[in-house]
Amino acid sequence: MDEIIDMLNVSWKRQKKTILSQVDWQVAKGQHWAVLGLNGSGKTTLLNIINGYIWPSTGEVRVLEKQFGKTDLRELRKSIGWVSSSLQERIKETDITENIVLSGKYASIGLYEHPTEADFHKASEILKQLGCSNLTGRAYQTCSQGEKQRILIARGLMSSPKLLILDEPCNGLDFIAREDLLTAINDLANQEDAPTIIFVTHHIEEILPIFTHTLLLRDGKVFNKGESETVLTSSGLSNFLNKAVQIKWQNKRPWMTLLAES
Numbered sequence: 001m002d003e004i005i006d007m008l009n010v011s012w013k014r015q016k017k018t019i020l021s022q023v024d025w026q027v028a029k030g031q032h033w034a035v036l037g038l039n040g041s042g043k044t045t046l047l048n049i050i051n052g053y054i055w056p057s058t059g060e061v062r063v064l065e066k067q068f069g070k071t072d073l074r075e076l077r078k079s080i081g082w083v084s085s086s087l088q089e090r091i092k093e094t095d096i097t098e099n100i101v102l103s104g105k106y107a108s109i110g111l112y113e114h115p116t117e118a119d120f121h122k123a124s125e126i127l128k129q130l131g132c133s134n135l136t137g138r139a140y141q142t143c144s145q146g147e148k149q150r151i152l153i154a155r156g157l158m159s160s161p162k163l164l165i166l167d168e169p170c171n172g173l174d175f176i177a178r179e180d181l182l183t184a185i186n187d188l189a190n191q192e193d194a195p196t197i198i199f200v201t202h203h204i205e206e207i208l209p210i211f212t213h214t215l216l217l218r219d220g221k222v223f224n225k226g227e228s229e230t231v232l233t234s235s236g237l238s239n240f241l242n243k244a245v246q247i248k249w250q251n252k253r254p255w256m257t258l259l260a261e262s
């Protein structure tokens, strides 16, 4: 499968307001994308369309080569892992970490099925891969914010998705926890059979080298898209943000500073 996402001329309107406007976006296998946009630019709406939770007012959407309108979205969602703050809020504080991971197989909040030995083994391998085997047996509420994010990413991986969406996974993390989580995401993306990752962020420096491509979303429109090094330039981002900024690449990551206004 080479085509992961194909959106053509997608718009979404609510109460006479155009929230997303004429979005064209193609994601191919082998790419990982960062999606960058200010508050209210339409990032979550875009993700909700990809997951089939909302229906575009106009345009065509194909995800994992399934055409929306002709496919069972509940089936399709099993191939998409999704980690977001709204998921985090829905997890029960008393749930045990490995059960949260196992629930990813059934896309349920809470574990109501009887996982097999192989499922337990897989959950434990994923926890190991994400560097959190030590959290086994712990209640979710006893985990730090960074640990909770890893548990939710592990949950997202339990169904061996082809597409993994990480919606602002570094929110609320301190500098060290953020870098640790980014390293884990980097390692994950470098694995054989890694899912295609869509990484939504407000912070440019979180765009790791694995994110080969970046989509800039502004006021519900695609402002720019393409290879990260081409999109994330000082002039490109100054135009995007309407502020004079400077981008410096260090260790293959872009770092942004606001330039003093003259």
Ligand SMILES: Nc1ncnc2c1ncn2[C@@H]1O[C@H](COP(=O)(O)OP(=O)(O)OP(=O)(O)O)[C@@H](O)[C@H]1O
Residues within 6 Å of the ligand: 014, 015, 019, 037, 038, 039, 040, 041, 042, 043, 044, 045, 046
């Ligand atoms: N169901 C809805 N009805 C009306 N307006 C909506 C609805 N959902 C989203 N919006 C509006 O659409 C715009 C884009 O919202 P969205 O949540 O997609 O932005 P975002 O880029 O994810 O923002 P943030 O970075 O703050 O999470 C906002 O102005 C929001 O108020």
